[in-house]
Amino acid sequence: MTEQSDPLLQPWPGPLGAPPFARIGDDQFLRAVTTSIAWHKAELDAICEQVAPATFENTIAALERSGEPLARVRRLFWALSSAKGTLAIREAEAEISARLSAHAVAISHNAQLAARVFAVHASRHESGLTPEQVRLVEDSHASFLRGGAALTRAGKYRFAAIEARLSALAVQFGQNVLAATNAWVLDLEQNELEGLPSAICEAAAARATAKGLQDRYHITLDRTDLEAFLTFSKRRDLREALWRAFTARCDGDQHDNWPIIAEMLALRRERAVLLGYADHAHYALADSMAHDPAAASALMRQLWAPGKRRATQEAAELQALIDAEGGDFRLAPWDWRFYAEQVRRTRYALDTAAAAEHLRLDAVRQAAFDTAGRLYGLSFYRRADIEGYHPDVWAWEVKESNGSTVGLLFTDYLARPEKHGGAWMGSLRVQEAMDGDVRPIVYLVANFAAAPPPDRGATRLSIDEARTLFHEFGHALHGLLSRVTYPSQSGTAVARDFVEFPSKFMENWIVSPQVLADLGMPEDLISAIREAEAYGQGFATVELIGCALVDLAIHQNPDAQIDPRAFVEAQLDALAMPRAVGLRHRFPYFTHIFDGGYSAAYYSYAWSEALDADAFEAFVATGDIFDPGLASRFREEILAAGNSRDPMASFQAFLGRAPDGTALMRARHLLDA
Incomplete structure (x- = not known):
């Protein structure tokens, strides 16, 4: 196959620029990555070899324009490796990850390129740049520094070795989790x-x-x-x-991840110190809304004590229920959800199984589409002529109220053995407008247990799974409704503790009376769901915040030879973690922080939820959760802005003030705990 005939290396010819999945072999990616890296290197060399002094246009904008084929191949490979993990893809994953990591390091360590970026950065306030251009320059400068551009030659060599090893370990960690889950x-x-x-x-x-x-x-x-x-x-x-x-997954078995965790923690700490940070947590949070671990920890601690008090109350109530039934045992983690369901049934008349009968996958998906229609004027049209990478993957054209196309959405909701666990959103192409209007292509993936064929749409979802669908759909809207100029500022390319804000925000609508009624739920069941919202917040808070606190702590530990298993246990003891709750993610399969972008940043879910709670209160205060004025401002100031400005500025542009820190306490019903 020649470069001209390789579908991975050429612009995608499908409708709306969709990838030609049927023409792409899983064994073609390594060659395509290698070729597109070479092309990108040539583009970077051309930037460096310019005689003209560095300017925004010939350096920063040129960097933004470079590497388009590589970005296309990279995004598609990572989409398939997580949702279509065939043997060929798994075998190529480590090598592709290594080559991409090495290429990224080589860019940051390119002295000529870094010098040009630093020159533009030095004159950014005197060059007549727009605010979004200044932000792009500052982010580019910070990216080169975080990539080791200012290190000595020996430091760069060690940095490159660390990056290569971390890349390999992350792939191995994720593959171990997938293998253990399927075994x-x-x-x-x-x-x-x-x-x-x-x-x-x-x-x-x-x-x-x-x-x-x-x-x-x-x-x-x-x-x-x-x-x-x-x-x-x-x-x-x-x-x-x-x-x-x-x-017990990946804990001492043939897929044991504890040695990988120990090595990753040591390497992350070494990299942070090499770059001048106190530890990995300070390195990871330097470009976040929180800015440092102390601020993130302060919010977590604010939630922890009342959450634990409420969880203790809930545990006592569940134990009383066990005792009343004659159960001769203490409440254990495998009991909590079962007996909490009994409380919801008796106290709130909430039958979650009955609720699931109204939460068919096809109906909940349509409810998400309808909600976006009422908020933002969007419509979603099934494009049966656009193929996916699996029969369960459907394509949707997204249109504005005036009929113009916003972008393309792929949905992949049903569980399969070759998929990684959980749910996520990603982009195959990001919105940008450097040289014309480039419309985004985004995808959503989940792992809902499928109903038997042929009616897969009849798959019933729990209330929490319906929340998950709306959550990921919120990420998709963030990508679809982006309206920025530069691709690196597009959509979800925002601070880690801001990116979950639009997705957490979207969850509010699936439990609203209006949307539940549209799903055919009777009024008594809707009331039960709403009344039961306050119940179980102790469990939910402790399960989430416990993970966040231990994640922050382990990434601030100064011991380079840390025993992570012992450290986690010591932290749980120090927190007096209720063992009948436990961590939502035990470390051996905690892919968020060892095979994802959330290391030292799992707190982001709660941080973003604080923004979400405050924003949704504003909608509730209007008396209309579909208030058109607020919805328009949210779209313009939050979704469309991407990373073209500081996220706090985006929030303040939306509500006209800084976030209210007590909104999350109210949303989690913890003020009286």
Whole structure:
């Protein structure tokens, strides 16, 4: 195959610029990455070889224009490696990651290129640049510094070695989690299904049937399976077996991730110190809204004490329920969701299984589309003529109210063994307007347990899963509605503790009476959902904040030879972590911080939730959660602005003031805890 005939190396010819998935072989990526890196190097050499002094246009803008084929190949590969992990892709993943990492380091360590960027930075306030151009220059300058541009030759050599090793370890960590997750299944007979709703049983039967097993039911280690089973199964022994298998992943077995964690922590600390930071947490948060670990920790601590008090109250109530039923055991992690469900049923008349009957995947997806329509005037049209990378992947053209095309959205919601766990959003092409209007292509991925074919849209979602769909859809809107000039400032390319704001914000609508009524829920069930919102906030807060505090602490630890397992246990003891709650993510499978971008930044979910709570209160105060004026401002000041300005400036432009720190306490019903 020549470069001219390689579909990965040429602009995508599909409708709306969609990738030609059917023409792309999983074994073609390594060659395409190698070629596109070479092309990018040539473009960078041309920037460096200019005789003219460095200016914004011939250096910063030229950097923004460079590397388009590489960006296209890179984005597509990472999309497929996480959602279509075939053997060919898994085999290429480590090498591709290594080459991309080395190329990024080489750019930062290019002395000529760095000198030009630094020259533009030095004169940025006297060059007649716009505010977004000044911000781009400052971000480019900071990126070169964080990439080691100012290090000595020996320092650069060591920095490059650290980056290469961290890249390899992250790939290995993620592959271990995927392998461990797929290696175990809870194999059940019909008499072991007591308490499980029919939708869960149907999905479990379909998995077993796909393996040639009749009259069997398979529950996997996907989190959606775990939470549903722990909520509804009346078999305590089976709940315990599933919980122990889930939490034991990559912990001392053939996929053991503890040695990887220890090495990554040491390397992250060394890199931070090399660059002049006290530790990895200070390095990671330097370009965040929080700016330093102390500010992030302060918010977490504000939530921790009342959250733990509320969790203690909830635990006592659940233990009383166990005792009243004659249960001769103490509340354990595999009991919490089951007995909390009983409380919701008796106190609030909330039947979450009944709610799930109204939360069909196709209906919830349409509810998200309709919500975006009412807020922002958008419409979503299925494009059956645009292929996906799997039959479950659907393409949607997104249009404005005037009929103009906003961009393209791919949705991939159903669980498959080759997919990484969890849910996420990504971009195959970002919005930008340097040389014309480039429309974005974004995708959403989740792992909902599929209903048996042919009606996959009948897949029932829990309330939490419906929240997840709306959450990721909020990320998609952030990417789709971006309106910036420069690609590196587009959409979700914002501070880590700001990027979750639009997504957390979107969750509010799926539990609103208006949207639930449109889904056909009866009024009594809607009322039960709303009244039950306050219940369980102790558990939810402790589960989240515990992870965030330990993440921050371990990335500030000065010990280069840290035993991470012992450190985590010591931190949990120091926090007096309720063991019947436990961490939402145990470290051996905590992909957010070891195979993602959230190291020392898991606090971001709570930080963004604080912004979300304040913003949504403004909508509620109008008496109309679809208030057109506020929705228009949110679109313009938050979604469209991307990273073209400081995120605090974007929030203040939206509400006219700084965030209210108590809004999150009110949203989590913790003010009286």
